[in-house]
Amino acid sequence: MNFLESIRVSLRALRANKLRSALTMLGIIIGVAAVIAMVGIGNGATASITSQIQGMGSNLLTISPGQSNNGGVNGGAGSSASLTMTDVSKIKIGSAIKAVAPMTSTSGQVVLGSGNTSASINGTTADYQIIKNVTITRGRFITQEDVNSSARVAVLGPNVVENLMGDANADIIGKNIKINNVPFQVIGVTTATGSTGFQSNDDMITAPISTIQARLIGNKTVRSILVSATSEDLMQMAQDEITIALRKAHKIPEGKENDFRVQNQADMLETMQSVTQTMTMLLGGIAGISLLVGGIGIMNIMLVSVTERTREIGIRKAIGAKGRDILLQFLIEAVVLSVLGGGIGIALGYGGASLVGKAFALDTSISLTSVIMAFGFSAAIGIIFGVFPARKAAAMDPIDALRFE
Amino acid sequence: MINLKGIKKIYATGDIQVAALGGVDLHVGAGEFVAIMGPSGSGKSTMMNILGCLDTPTEGEYYLDGTDVAKASGDDLSVIRNRKIGFVFQGFNLLPRTMAVENVELPMLYAGVGGKERRARAIAALESVGLGERIHHRPKELSGGQQQRVAIARALVTNPSIILADEPTGNLDSRSSEEVMAIFQRLHTLGNTIIIVTHEPDIAEFTERIVRFRDGHIEGDELVKNPRKALGQVVEEEGV
Ligand SMILES: Nc1ncnc2c1ncn2[C@@H]1O[C@H](COP(=O)(O)OP(=O)(O)OP(=O)(O)O)[C@@H](O)[C@H]1O
Numbered sequence: 001m002n003f004l005e006s007i008r009v010s011l012r013a014l015r016a017n018k019l020r021s022a023l024t025m026l027g028i029i030i031g032v033a034a035v036i037a038m039v040g041i042g043n044g045a046t047a048s049i050t051s052q053i054q055g056m057g058s059n060l061l062t063i064s065p066g067q068s069n070n071g072g073v074n075g076g077a078g079s080s081a082s083l084t085m086t087d088v089s090k091i092k093i094g095s096a097i098k099a100v101a102p103m104t105s106t107s108g109q110v111v112l113g114s115g116n117t118s119a120s121i122n123g124t125t126a127d128y129q130i131i132k133n134v135t136i137t138r139g140r141f142i143t144q145e146d147v148n149s150s151a152r153v154a155v156l157g158p159n160v161v162e163n164l165m166g167d168a169n170a171d172i173i174g175k176n177i178k179i180n181n182v183p184f185q186v187i188g189v190t191t192a193t194g195s196t197g198f199q200s201n202d203d204m205i206t207a208p209i210s211t212i213q214a215r216l217i218g219n220k221t222v223r224s225i226l227v228s229a230t231s232e233d234l235m236q237m238a239q240d241e242i243t244i245a246l247r248k249a250h251k252i253p254e255g256k257e258n259d260f261r262v263q264n265q266a267d268m269l270e271t272m273q274s275v276t277q278t279m280t281m282l283l284g285g286i287a288g289i290s291l292l293v294g295g296i297g298i299m300n301i302m303l304v305s306v307t308e309r310t311r312e313i314g315i316r317k318a319i320g321a322k323g324r325d326i327l328l329q330f331l332i333e334a335v336v337l338s339v340l341g342g343g344i345g346i347a348l349g350y351g352g353a354s355l356v357g358k359a360f361a362l363d364t365s366i367s368l369t370s371v372i373m374a375f376g377f378s379a380a381i382g383i384i385f386g387v388f389p390a391r392k393a394a395a396m397d398p399i400d401a402l403r404f405e
Numbered sequence: 406m407i408n409l410k411g412i413k414k415i416y417a418t419g420d421i422q423v424a425a426l427g428g429v430d431l432h433v434g435a436g437e438f439v440a441i442m443g444p445s446g447s448g449k450s451t452m453m454n455i456l457g458c459l460d461t462p463t464e465g466e467y468y469l470d471g472t473d474v475a476k477a478s479g480d481d482l483s484v485i486r487n488r489k490i491g492f493v494f495q496g497f498n499l500l501p502r503t504m505a506v507e508n509v510e511l512p513m514l515y516a517g518v519g520g521k522e523r524r525a526r527a528i529a530a531l532e533s534v535g536l537g538e539r540i541h542h543r544p545k546e547l548s549g550g551q552q553q554r555v556a557i558a559r560a561l562v563t564n565p566s567i568i569l570a571d572e573p574t575g576n577l578d579s580r581s582s583e584e585v586m587a588i589f590q591r592l593h594t595l596g597n598t599i600i601i602v603t604h605e606p607d608i609a610e611f612t613e614r615i616v617r618f619r620d621g622h623i624e625g626d627e628l629v630k631n632p633r634k635a636l637g638q639v640v641e642e643e644g645v
């Protein structure tokens with residue numbers, strides 16, 4: 001019997017028991033859909049975090065307090081307040097370093113008349129604008145004078161304006177807002193970047209760091225220092241200069257570790273990506289287990305089916321079917337179930353991932369390789385879990401099978 | 406054609422050994438029409454299963470068309486069953502939920518006959534047993550006699566050297582039985598070798614030779630003096 005005939009015979013058998021075939025496929029459908037969706041969402045999250053980090057500024061170095069601990073996630077890092085405004089002044093603008101801006105942040109309740117919202121508030125200096133490429137639609141950004149005089153002025157992101165006044169384009173320049181009951185005068189509104197997620201300037205209020213420290217936080221903490229290198233090639237040089245300057249400022253003896261760390265974007269990317277990749281693998285792994293369960297479901301149903309159709313097998317063998325013909329028939333049934341289930345699962349997983357992507361503004365990218373892999377994997381499951389029942393069927397003795405009641 | 410030498414079949418059930426066949430010698434020539442008779446448990450079905458290559462003897466030689474098939478393996482036996490033997494079972498053994506014509510096509514499917522030819526030959530075989538108008542019926546939509554005729558069509562469609570039938574009329578009333586025997590008689594006149602098992606003496610009288618079994622041995626072997634002619638020679642009797 002040729003292969004095409006075997007496929008036809010198998011399809012007929014599957015059609016004869018539609019409900020059971022559909023339920024068997026369901027296991028594979030759910031498994032494959034879960035794998036595709038999880039990996040797609042994971043990839044989307046990775047891509048989104050990557051673009052956010054890349055959008056944080058060009059040639060950016062971030063200095064944060066804490067032990068130097070490359071790549072790893074150190075719970076203690078950032079908890080000790082070892083950076084000060086003096087450190088900031090020790091990092092000199094030069095051939096390698098273009099701009100330096102200290103950062104401190106807090107969040108607070110913002111009130112304007114009857115408008116009221118909560119926002120995160122960044123305290124920084126004028127250089128922040130250069131480092132983060134902040135553009136202003138109306139008014140101006142904070143200046144060095146504002147910082148020197150601890151002026152109670154604030155630059156608002158467009159979303160904050162919208163939350164306060166109901167319209168991002170409302171005239172807010174010169175108005176007095178209250179942040180945690182401290183009055184600030186609005187001096188500028190940043191251009192909408194359209195980006196979402198953490199640290200988007202659209203949702204932020206920026207004010208002089210001196211003002212924030214004195215009025216809102218109540219101490220002189222500098223949470224981090226942002227440094228922009230003059231070019232990508234000079235990143236390493238800038239990093240070295242910073243390290244030397246801060247070690248000297250902190251009087252760290254030779255051989256002792258830094259009490260701060262300087263991270264560039266690549267480092268941060270690596271850290272974040274390794275986190276999201278671990279997440280993706282974890283989710284994919286869990287989904288993979290459900291695929292395995294689906295495969296066992298196929299085996300189970302095929303075994304039942306072989307027992308149920310013992311007489312049929314006997315008849316087929318009695319009139320000339322070889323072991324191979326029977327093997328092929330049952331194997332094809334298993335593979336058709338798993339591959340069809342895989343195909344539907346891919347479609348469902350794709351749909352599910354793009355739905356989640358829409359809801360969370362993720363670019364859920366489903367790569368061709370993951371589709372091919374899911375498809376190949378489900379075919380493999382069909383073969384692996386189909387072989388045992390199929391061999392059992394093929395090995396049946398014709399008279400024993402015919403006598404079976 | 407068929408040559409059996411010292412065929413034994415011993416079943417071991419626990420400690421007890423049952424010799425279903427205790428050394429059978431038998432020769433059946435081409436074109437013979439033989440009935441195997443004997444009391445229940447005498448080994449007739451065991452004999453038929455061995456003749457039909459569904460089962461292998463514990464001991465002895467079985468020459469089918471000159472080749473010893475007693476020691477053949479599973480897949481080789483499948484090929485022999487497919488090419489040389491048409492088997493008709495007492496319980497019909499048709500595939501349920503499968504049309505008559507597809508049931509008849511089945512042996513040709515495993516013989517590798519192409520789809521068009523398969524269908525044409527299956528229809529011709531069904532017509533020859535008087536079921537030309539029932540080809541799209543499923544077994545449960547057919548009477549017992551009609552089902553047995555489908556089974557006969559399936560057995561003869563590959564032009565086998567021998568047609569074997571284990572109690573082909575065991576489940577049928579006398580009229581259907583006679584119709585089935587009429588088909589066998591016609592196949593016999595066309596030159597087929599046919600061996601049937603039966604309990605009923607009147608059925609055996611339609612054949613030309615009767616082999617009697619008792620306790621796994623051949624007890625008698627005689628020619629039928631005047632074989633009865635089966636009536637109801639299959640004409641399309643639909644609409645009755
Ligand atoms: N699979 C088996 N295992 C054990 N013993 C068996 C088996 N098949 C048949 N036998 C024994 O072999 C003997 C012959 O059985 P067989 O089926 O050939 O009888 P039979 O002549 O066909 O009887 P009947 O007319 O009732 O069909 C019986 O005693 C039976 O119990």
Ligand SMILES: [Mg+2]
Pocket residue numbers: 449450451
């Ligand atoms: Mg019997």
